[in-house]
Amino acid sequence: MNDMTKVERDLNMSDAKIEARGVNLHYGTNHALKDVSIEIADRTVTSFIGPSGCGKSSFLRCLNRMNDTIDICRVTGQIMLDGQDINAASVDPVQLRAQIGMVFQKPNPFPKSIYDNVAYGPKIHGLAKSKADMDAIVEKALRRAAIWDEVKDRLHEPGTGLSGGQQQRLCIARAIATEPEVLLMDEPCSALDPIATAQVEELIDELRRDYAVVIVTHSMQQAARVSQKTAFFHLGHLVEFGDTGRLFTTPNDPRTESYLTGRIG
Amino acid sequence: MTDMTNRSAGKSNAEHISAGLARRHRKESILKGFGIAAISFAFLILGILLMTLVSTGYKAFTQTHLTIDVYVDPDVITRDALPRGAFDDLLENTLVEEFPDVDSSQDRRALLRIFSNGAQFTLRDRVVENPDLIGQTVSLNVPVADNFDQLNKDLISRDTPEEFRRLSDQEIAWFDALDEAGMISNPINFGLLTNADSRFPELAGLKGALVGSFWALLTCFLISFPVGIGAAIYLEEFAPKNKISDIIEVNINNLAAVPSVVFGLLALAVFIGWFGMPRSAPFVGGLTLALMTMPTIIIATRAALKSVPPSIREAAMGLGASRQQVVFQHVVPLAMPGILTGTIIGLAQALGETAPLLLIGMNAFITSAPSGPFDSATALPTQIFIWADSPERGFVSRTSAAILVLLAFLAFMNGIAIYLRQKFQRKW
């Protein structure tokens, strides 16, 4: 809790979508996250920054319980989504992940057609009542991911045939097709060229209107560009969390300052 | 698209999703159940297989023996014609003394059939070796004939009506009388390993097959090991990347998948037909097995060489070692555990291989162990084939026992391979 003392108190508690308290994470004997507490607001872009290996991606994966798939991984502490503990025995990770979408570092379209990629989520969750319904869901998701115009004529070609930037936007479309409430993005632009990055960043800003977006990034500029809140992680600690503008201009913690000025990381 | 519509869509979705959850998890459990069922099926069959082998085979690890004192009658056996003496008459007389009421010559012959056919030869060999035994009483401990062995092991049921039984009531009565007299014993059957093949199950053993397999495997090893390693080293370390190397590579991969019986045809046509090598010889068998084992060794050796990190090569190269010095003094020694593991596994496969050996005649009926790799012989798997094909009931348990012996050898070899792998496995 020591690191949290400087966290701004001006967060509107009622607006917190996700609330984490005292999260610790171990990979085998490696203590990867140390007592992390944070509140993530709805309809806001929150970015996690920090040097590589600081635990920011691990923490992101705690939020939709993707760490469950790793045998040696152990999570303690409390993570609440809309006031409900996501690690409770009654919570089905399958349902949780339908509520919390995720986009990965490297675009990972399934080796299926563009249409089937986007339709996959709605299909497994049984969200479409008819073929027309499904077509509408797919179109809506692709439009919101700002890729519809580029792919509408080749929906049945393999998604792996698209360019890197298009693939990543396809993955975003795939994630939002299930209408999640939170969207987690793990360095979504690290494998993309600058133009594609700009497109995706623009998209993230769009998505903020409907979702709570959490983005892990290794680029401080990106965090500054897209996010309203920023959290700085270092060696498994959440060092500082606050409004992006404030954190980048007047950091409270010397470690944050060192990182921002390039002395660590 | 307003905020409100999206949010409400999200809420109704959540309900929708949770409604389908139970069904989806049930589907997953079914898939999981099928997986467990598949594995259980495989394990079950393996279990039945091993159980059957053990339950039929263990009886062949003991052999019913008859211990009896034989008076070597100088009237029947004379010194001049020792090897051709009527030792069967001697045995017959001895048994008739036990059962004085047997008098018809037919019954007397039937009585003699309690002995294994080999009993008279055992007796003969002892007397020939030491002619002074003539006129003395010799204590003889010999196998009983197969049917009586089976009776003693409860494989022939006394409850079966006589006409369906391979032993008459009279024969069973004789046997029981001998048993009561304490003359029947059931010691461990060393003959299974020390005797050569025989038409009589109670005398048949695996010595010829073991020796034959030994020579064949030795030949196989001496050829496939150096040639396989040489080829692998060349392909992995020296071969230029060109069309010829590609052809050799594809060729080796395909060779590894050629049916074994085709290698038998090759051996029959080339080694025996054209080169005039002897049929049924373990040497030819080993040669054939070597051709089959070579691709396995090449593939394993290449994998082992590949796993040696380039840094080792670069380090040695940087000290001015020639390419061959690098390979033979650094890379190959480091890859040796992997190479040996692959070789042993290849040899274990070769030991169990049957079809090519059948084609080159290693299923001959040979009653003595080969004295060298060019003598006619059988091998363990072909011996199993011969016994499995024999009509005598006693060969069923012998076959199972032979298979258990073969499996023991395979387990031993694979055990060594696993030990090598674990002991010398290096994480780079």
Next chain:
Amino acid sequence: MTTFAFALLFAASVFGYAWNRQAASSLRNDGQRLHSLSGFHGLYSFLCVSIPVFVLILVWLVFQGSVIDWLVTAPIAPENYATLETGPKQLVLAEIKSIAGGRIFGTPEDWKLAAAERLIQLRTMSAWLLLAAVFALAVTQVLRARRRVDADFRARQGAERMILGLIQFCAIFAVFVTVGIVFSLTFETIKFFRMVPPLEFLFGLNWEPQIPIRADQIAGAGAFGWLPVIVGTMVITVIAILVAVPTGLLTAIYLNEFASSRARAIIKPILEILSGIPTIVYGFFAVLVVAPAMRQFGADLGIAISPNTALAAGSVMGVMLIPFISSFADDALSAVPQSLRDGALALGATRGETMLSVLFPAAIPGIVGGVLLAVSRAIGETMIVVMAAGLIANMTLNPLDSVTTVTVQIVTLLIGDTSFDNPKTLAAFALGMMLFLVTLVINIFALRIVRKYREIYD
């Protein structure tokens, strides 16, 4: 004598090594700068001696038998030997050899005794000649290698060139094996097609390879149409694949997605036991347990099942192939990148859905390659069918009937005495040729699919 020749080879090589090494060392002790270390001079000599002498011994051993046979039989009056058929020729030769070996049965003709006498003489002569040749060659090579010892002589390069040649030969040897297979099969198959027209073989509906023992026998004229044999092979293969593929795939799916690492560590080695069991053991198992059980089961239901039904042989073969398929499928599934698995799970797919709708389809090419290799194995598998399938070629698709397979026919036609001039023996080679071609095509195809698949995700 051969042992002696090898001993000579060894001694000469070691002597050459020591001599050259010593010579090079003394050059260095005299103050000269050697190009190569003295050990390499020794190695150079060792290789110079051992390689040619070894080749000489091998060639001699391979050809001496045929040459001696020819020399022994050449002087025999033509009516006694040269004009005979192959079979009787072999008998005569065998008798001569056994006489020479001191095992005389009855009273052989004089010309046989004379031939045996010649055989003994020739054998002795050959042995001495071999020794003389080995000795001469070894001495020449030792001297030649010794003469080259010199401060400037590049012994290391010389030795390394020979070693490279040696291992190059090893690699090419594998190609020789394939060439040998193709050549020998083609050769005998052409002989077969001179006696039986290819069309009859390829399209004939009867397979009755019995050859009349006497010319006037009506019983078996011999029919060589391979269709019923290949149909039988397919029936058994299909049964085996039907057993192995679902079981193997489900096993792989469970191991890959659901099993804990502890369970995997136990299950995988046990499955490996299944694949390490020799096929003859499976054959015995089929005869001893499976076939009688099926027969009993059929009898209980009132269905007549033949004792060597295709179902028994095929299903046991299927069990043998389970570990083969499961390990192939497991590898293929593991090769699918983790990112795809994560992608599906993050969308809220259950593990089962991830497996069935994402991982499995992505792994299909690799799995298909494995299944094809399994098919090729099933077609070429010999011992299970030799023991458990039938001998009579029935043209039927009924799995409860007895059918025969290509491999069964090859083995039954060639077991026992064989001579290379009757269609019965040669038919086995024709079948072998077809077997080789079919499996080769499947293998090449399958290996290519597997390789392509690996490239996608590497």
